[in-house]
Amino acid sequence: MDDDFLGMLIVSALIVGAICGRIGAILAARKNLRTWAGLLLGFFFGPLGVLLIAVTPSNPDPAPKGxxxxxxxxxxxxxxxxxxxxxxxxxxxxxxxxxxx
Structure with a gap:
């Protein structure tokens, strides 16, 4: 493999991971799940991680104080x-x- 191609592949993977991580974090926050888990799933697994977060059921809102x-x-x-x-x-x-x- 050419060094330029390898460099572009790594940069592309990081860009896709960052975009999917951001989408995963947003979805997780809207579903009342852990935002960092959505970010990591989206970053490391890409579109599959985003899909996993999308089909995960939402957590109920916590009860107010008292x-x-x-x-x-x-x-x-x-x-x-x-x-x-x-x-x-x-x-x-x-x-x-x-x-x-």
Whole structure:
């Protein structure tokens, strides 16, 4: 292989890796995943890493401070309730539930 061709190949691979890494980081941030993981997957695996991040399911948003996130056992609705609440009403099915931890 010619040295110029090899140099261009390395530069091209770095450019594609940087672009895919950036896209992976953006996708991971939008899906509430770890941004650095999206960056590394995109950089090292290129379009395959971006595709992997695109098909990965999103993480739910974390509960605000002083709240905890619970899922209704009846209708699977996710809701935030105060941390010290032992009994709550589901906002969707209106059933009174006790949170399971």
């Amino acid at each position: 709240m905890k996130s619970v899922v209704c056992q009846t209708c699977n609705a996710r809701q935030n309730i105060p941390t010290d609440d032992q009994i709550h009403d589901c906002w969707q099915c209106k059933r009174q539930l006790t949170p399971s931890l």
